[in-house]
Amino acid sequence: MQLVYAFDAYCGWSHGFSPTLHEVVSRHPELPVEVVSGGLFTGSRRVPIREFGYVQGANAQIAELTGVEFGAGYARLIADGSFVMDSEAAARGVAALRGVAPDRAAELSGALQRAFYVDGRSLSDPATYREVATAAGLDADAVTAAFDSPEAHKAAADDFRRCAELGVTGFPTLLAVSGDRAVPLARGHATADEVDRRLAALRTS
Template sequence: MKLVYVFDAYCGWSHGFSGTLSEVASRHPELPVEVVSGGLFTGSRRVPIREFGYVQGANAKIAELTGAEFGEAYERLIADGSFVMDSEAAARGLAALRQAAPARAVELAVAVQRAFYVDGLSLSDPATYRKVAEDAGLDADAVVAAFEGAEGRVAAEADFHRSASLGVTGFPTLLAVDGDLIAPVAHGHANADEVDRQLATLRTP
């Protein structure tokens, strides 16, 4: 069995789930975790953030429920409403980082979300992935090249198709996958104990 975590780097609820994801991964080193970008803000949804009027209110609720941090730099970035969240670029960035360190996908996904929601860095900017890569001790030049190259776009599209093929309709979604069995263990908001209870149910013969 493995876990598949489908999220979007520009999804506040996914940011709120970061603590749970990290805790579940640390509790279950025997379970590989595949991290997939879902593609929340693509195509016609790639518009200035002011068009999503619920952002600040939703973030306040996410912080209250999960303890997630929304930094001052992030608040400044989105203050005038003109910032455009581009999930395709974010997926390319995650894919580039994931390629550099496949076994650290959970840690890197959390770092990418922190770069946006705490440090106020655009996930369309190659410099963001350079910083995340450097902080993680990875080859930053290789990560930026992968982000900017054709393979990044291919990887992003593959992630979006993977998300759709798993039947995921909202983010974050954590799935347990065992052969043909695909079982949701968390959706939206859950703590590590709740995820553990779901996993225990699946492991009971």
């Protein structure tokens, strides 16, 4: 059995789920974790953030429910409403980080979300990945070189397809996957204790 975490780095609810994911991973070192990016803001949804009028209200709800921070840097970045969230670029960044440190993908996904939602760094900017990689003690040159590589573009497309194949319809989704069977452990929001109970029930079923 392994855990599959389907998220979008530009999804506020995924940011809110980061502490739960961190706790679940720390409680279950025996379970490999696959991190897969979703394509929440691609195609016709790749528009200025002002087009999504619900964002600020949703973020307030997420912060209240989960305790995660939406920082001053993020507030400055989106203040005039012109910032465009591009999930394909974010997925390439996730792939670049994952390629250099596959065993730390869950940790790095959280670091990437903090870079955006706390520090206000664009996930379309290679410099963001250099900073995240450096802070994590990784080869920053390798990560930034990988960000715009053909391999990263392919990995992003593969991730979007993997989410569809797993039946993921919203982010974040945490799945327990064994063979061809994928069982949801969390969708949108859950505590680590709730995930643990579902995991225990799955193991005894």
